[in-house]
Every structure is written in C-alpha cells, then in structure tokens.
Amino acid sequence: MRASTFQTLIVGLLCLAIASLSGGLYKQYQRVAELQRTNTQYQQTLDTLQRDSNALKDAQEKLQFALKDLKQMVDSGEQQANTLDPMLDQWAQEIQELRDGLAARATAADMTALRARLEHIEQQFLEFKSPPSTSPPTPSVTKPKQTARPKPVPLSPPFSVLSVESRGGERFLAVAPHDSRSLMDVRLLHSGEQLGAWHLKVLEPNAAIFAVATQPDQTVHLP
Template sequence: MSEPTELSPDHKPIGPASSAKHRGKRGAGKGGRKALYGLLAVSLVGAVVSGALLVRPAPDEVPVESLVQSQIQQALLPLDESLARVESQQGALEQRLAELDQRLERAEQRGQENAAGITAAQAQLEQLDLLEPRLSELAEALSRLDSELNLRVTAQNEQIQTLEERLEQSRQAASRPAPVRQAPRPAAPPSPPFQVTGVESRGGHPYVGVSPNGLSSLRDIRLMGVGDRQDGWELTRIRGTHAVFSRNGRSVDVQIP
C-alpha cells in the first residue's frame, strides 16, 4: 500500500464532525456502487436468459437451464473480479483517509495548544506593560536616595576627620612637658571683631560660622567661605580646626571650637 499523500494547499482542515460526515459519505458511496453492480448483473442475467430462450435446442443438445447457468457464471466472473478490485482499492482509500483524519486531529490539537500559549504570553506582556511605570518610579526614587546618602556620607567623613585631628592635638598636648618660662613675647596681633562658632560642610565645601562678639543668637551667625569678608577681615583658609583670617597683610589663626 502506498504512503499517505500530503494535503494540498487548498485543502481545508476538518474536525471530528466533518470526519464522521465524510466516513458516512464513503459508506453511502460504497453501497451505491454495490447497488449499481447488482443492477448490471441482473440486466446481464436477463439478457442471457432472453437469448437462451430464443434459441431452441435440439433434443440431443444440452438443456437450456444448464446453458443459462453457465453463461450467467461466465458473465458474472469479470464483475466479481472488478468488484473485488474496487473493494480492495476502496479499503486502501479508507485507510488513507483514516490516517489523514488522525493527522488532522493531531494538527488541530497542536493548534489549540499553540493558541493557549499565545494567549498566556499576551497576558504576561500586558502585566509587564502595567508594571513598567511603577518600575520607572522606583528607579527614580532609588537614584534620589543614592544622592542623599552620598552627601550624608561625605559630611560624616569630614566630621570624623575633624574629630580625629582634635584627638591627635589633645594627645600631643598631653604628652608635651611643662613649658619653660620664656622671655615676654611681643604683643599679639589684633583679633577679628567676631567669634568663630563652628564649621559646616555644604556641597562638599567647608564654611565657618561667625557672630559678633558678645552675641549668641542663631540669627546673628553668618557662614563664611574662603574668600568671604567680615568687618574688613578676609577668610583665606580653613585648616582642620583652625580658620585663618587676614587684614592689611597680617594673618590671624583662629581656632574653631
């Protein structure tokens, strides 16, 4: 038996109901062919009988009944062979059609599975589209937090460095021997007419706070950066726990509390 042929491009898939309908049509076609062959056989038998009746046999000839039966058998033999061949071919065709029905059913099942997979993928894509704005907001919030954290870490590092310098100065002062009486020193240079209240770091740059002498209100405190002036005194440098002010070519080193 030959292998099943592939479906032509214009062949349309049929479902189980259509397959059953086609099998019913094949059964009906088989019955119709058998009925046609029966009619042909009856017609042939009638023709043979009519021909035999028209011939009058002599007394010594073979009886009419035997002659008719022999002719009928000879006439039906080719029909039986043709019918057998047709039934054999029809059985092969039905087997091929059954195989095609199975292949169609498998193809329909794979199509349904693929459709279900596509539907699930589309649902996942829709969920991702809904989550995308939220992810963007979270990314922006994380970026802001990272910037604020970096600023805080920088400020804390500067404070730690200042505390370490003060601690080192305290250790050095404690380890020094008692000062020896020395000759009177010349008069100290004039001090700025304000007090240094502390040091702060803003934007990665240090600033010192100053206030007029005798005033302690926070509203009177002003932040000075390097290059700023107060009462004719210019802040030239901030060095650890000391601020250096200059006026008229003279510099004064003021300790930052």
C-alpha cells in the first residue's frame, strides 16, 4: 500500500506541475500575443509617422523651389523697375515739353486771330472816317446811289489752331479748345471733316478755309 500511495503522490505532483506549467505557458502565450499586437500597432504608427515625414519633406522641397522662383521674380522685377524708371522720367519730361509747346502755340494762335480782327476793325474805322465827296451831282446826270456792300466780319473760330501734322502723307490740322491744356483735347481735322459748325473745306499751305452755316467761308491763318 505504501508503494501505491507513493506512486499516486508522485503522479499527483506531476499533474500539478504540468498544470502549473501549462498555466504559465498560457500566460506567456497571452503576453507574447499582446506584445505582438502592441508591436503591430507601434509598427503601424511608425509607418504613419514615416509617411507624414515623407510628405513633410516633399512639402519642404516644394516650398524651397517656390521660394527660389519667388526670389528670381523679385530680382527680375527690380531689374525691370530699374530699367523702366529712367524711361518713365523721360516720357514725363517729353509730355511736359509737348504741353508747354501746345500752350505756346495756342497763345500764338489766339494772338494771330486777335491781330486779324483788330486790323479789320481798324480798316473799317478808316473807311468810315474818310470824308465823302462834296461836289454836287448834276441834276440831269444824277446816278442812283449805290450802297456799299459791307464786308463780312470774319468770325473767330471756337477753337485754337495749333499746327499742321503729316500722317501717312496726308496733312491734318491740329486744333484744341481755347481753354484746354491737355493732350486729350487735341483733335486732328482732315479736309472734309468738321468740328461743331465749322467744316474744313481746304487746307492750304498757310491757311485753312472753313465753311460755316449761314456764313461765308472763313479763312483761318496757320501759326
């Protein structure tokens, strides 16, 4: 009986040892599985971080290229500005010279028109001032009195004649309003065109002939 009891005890201890070992192995298996899951999660997180790092690197390279292009554009803009500034100054000076020249021409044209009107009024005054003939007419040879036809008073154009311009072999008359000092108001008239009621008929070398409604043709001398 003692040998049997001892064997039973040995078997029981072996069973307990196997059960304990199995439980330990199972726990180790669970821990290994948990570690594998954790490792998988860490690996996924690492892959995500790697993709984000690659995307950030690509964005950084694109930003560097964009900054390089922007710097080249800024340098090119500065070069263009350095080139355009003297040209703009030169154009501004030429425009100012044109304005001054047009203002001087307009003043000369006004003085020419005023001088022509004064000469005409002076001529009329001399005609009225000259005494009439005092010899009495012969009754038998009395001639009907002829009334002198008054000379038409030249009209003053509602614009100033600036100059004569040549475009494509054609001659144009440059005119502008009296009170204008802007290049935008200058207009070029060709033969056959009109400005208001003044119709340019002929552009002669030293004068321009205008037709005005209900008035005889008007001659405007060129400056």
